[in-house]
Amino acid sequence: MNPTKRCAACKYLRRRCPKDCIFSPYFPPTDPDKFACVHRIYGAGNVSKMLQQIPVQARAEAVESLCFEAKCRVEDPVYGCVGIISLLQTQIQKTQSQIAQTQAEITIAQTQSSQFM
């Protein structure tokens, strides 16, 4: 067992990396921060438990979304990625007002246009 071949998770947890390691396909040793971040927010046990409950083919996407949420929570401990949802919702509301206004303008312009046609 070559310790340099351990995945980032097993390296972080200072354990040997088993052949069927649940973390190793998603946490390469070249990116140690990725595991450190999810470990800090969820804990290794919870991440492992969550991955076990997900079909293998969906695990890579689950890891990406967990890492994204964990990174957001580290950067914004109060709102995490819910802060992004709020920002996007505000942006949608503004854009919807903009559409309503633009549609009102188009109605006026079309009315003016039809008066002369």
Added chain:
Amino acid sequence: MNPTKRCAACKYLRRRCPKDCIFSPYFPPTDPDKFACVHRIYGAGNVSKMLQQIPVQARAEAVESLCFEAKCRVEDPVYGCVGIISLLQTQIQKTQSQIAQTQAEITIAQTQSSQFM
């Protein structure tokens, strides 16, 4: 110590609820699911650790966002609330195309209108 006065977290963890319980202001005994959900995703220790690192006046909001993320993760184990972010981003892209189209239409209408003025 009246056990019925324990907060939802201490009740869930089967422990006495201390006077300075970090969970009790945010997890009333009337809503046991709220704690069960964050406990399932983050674990009680991580939630407690995260709350301790946040100023008291921001903790209620942090609990709400953690509960929201946990609920999303329980409902959608692969994407969690990142799925909502993707949906909102798609909605914004659609709306932006709609605006561009509407703005093109208004330009046409205004041009037609100005030809007759």
